[in-house]
Amino acid sequence: MNEIIQKKLLEIEEKYKVKILYAVESGSRAWGFPSKDSDYDVRFIYIHPSEWYLSIDPQGIGVKRDVIEEPINDLLDISGWEITKALRLFRKNNPPLLEWLRSNIIYYQKYSFVDNIRSLESSVFYPNSMLHHYLNMAKNNYREYLQGPEVRIKKYFYVLRPILACKWIEKYNTTPPISFHELLEDSLQEGELKNAIEHLLKRKLIGDELDIEPRIYVINDFVESEMERLEENVKSLKVEAKDPTKILDELFRNTLQEVWK
Structure with a gap:
């Protein structure tokens, strides 16, 4: 199954003209209680080329969707979030995203993005x-x-x-x-x-x-x-929320430059 998932991730990169930064298993397999007929829930974070971001239309609106969702079948459910969407959710301590970062079933990881975002987690915990x-x-x-x-x-x-x-x-x-x-x-x-x-x-x-x-x-x-x-x-519970926007903006720009040079 790992080979099928790897092939699918490469197909997504080519089809959508993106680079995948990180792809993992989520759901019951990652949580440690799959059954014999559990499907594979693959989640990933991806980034577009620089010109995709340098336009008058913001990402996530209209044709500039900030998610990629492939058709689901009985065996494989695969979808991903664009990097700025992921970083906005990270800013809010989105639990599903933080679970992705903790998954012990990693299908793909490239560039420094995931290591960098993990290093910031304790400073933005809410x-x-x-x-x-x-x-x-x-x-x-x-x-x-x-x-x-x-x-x-x-x-x-x-x-x-x-x-x-x-x-x-x-x-x-x-x-x-x-x-x-x-x-x-x-x-x-x-x-x-x-x-x-x-x-x-x-x-x-x-x-x-x-x-x-x-x-x-x-x-x-x-x-x-x-x-x-x-x-x-x-x-x-009363805890003051921190605003990590500045450092997350920097992480996004650095990743964009690293990936697309």
Whole structure:
């Protein structure tokens, strides 16, 4: 599969006349709980030639789209963000982007951009937006998938992972790791709850994720109490946001010059 993805990335560069800076796996494979039939979610950051930016029409409007999305099939979902879009989202501590930067499945990395943006992360960290993002993700998924008497197994992880990410942010005031296993080990002590989650994880990894079964009350109780607690904590959190625009502008210009010389 790696060869197919590499070939697809080269085709995208040629088709759209861009250079890809970084491409990784996201989603369940990167999080550490894929099932046997999980597809590949490839995400990338790319940059246009200089003249694309030197025009009267701003990027992201009209024909100057700031995303590339290839048709999705049963095996591969591949899309990317243009560099200035990525940097604007980085300025807001966008969690999906920060997860890309932590993925341990890297399909492509070239030039100094990714190393440079990673070096800036601690100086622009803003926990408020990240906590809001993960908490809202947990609440929305819980409301949609986990309130009935029977639930689909895999949906538990799309609520548990953002909750554990919030707990990491509260504890360390840093961006959480992408690995579900690392979040679980750090957040929960041995006991009934952790045992139930680990048992569920084993079942998902062997392909039981589509099974519909009675809700697991020890997990539901944990989810409900944590969402309520986090809601109150987020309301009381007051952190002054930093403005890294100047250094991100410089990073963009330096990357543009490095790539296209």
